[in-house]
Amino acid sequence: MRRTKLTDAERIKTALARLDEVATVFERKWGVGRLVSLVDQPLAEAFERQLSKLNAALKVYTADAVLPHVEAMIKGWHALDAAADAAGAARVDTAAWEIVTPAGRKTAFVSDVRAYKALAREGWEIWSAAEVGNIIDSFDIEIGSACDTVHKVKQLWPDAELRFLPNDEVPTKTARSGL
Secondary structure, X not given: OOOOOOOHHHHHHHHHHHHHHHHHHHHHHHOOOOHHHXXXXXXXXXXXXHXXXXXXXXXXXXXXXXXXXXXXXXXXXXXXXXXXXXXXXXXXXXOOEEEEOOOOOEEEEEOOHHHHHOOOOOOEEEEEHHHHHHHHHHHHHHOHHHHHHHHHHHHHOOOOOOOOOOHHHOOOHHHHHOO
């Protein structure tokens, strides 16, 4: 028998995925965390208030509570975008990748540092593709055998991602050997 009605959790998950996609599109266009600073104060405050309402609704975690706020946030992202465009705000380099690391480090990876520096923001580090390439080569030279292992893993499993474990989760020789 085919189920026709989604659970609240499924509806919320779908709505949040849509919201995340909208946010990602505008963060690629304007930069991570930057768009709200490109618009006037009343609009920025309205957006932040709506975000607070969504977060409060997520604590209730019913579709009736969450979905209207997801829709309002999607409209909010579009309003921020339209206002920034109308103000003639500068967009980020479309070749830039911006990330915030788990430790909170704000980093932009760019193809051309000169083009991106015009959009520089306080607290963000800018790394060029050439600099990242130099680091990879240095890593390979300094830690050759470990790097060889990473290369082999990436060849065998192209979708594999290199992740670092917190120090308390890294197995030691003693733990591995059982000594």
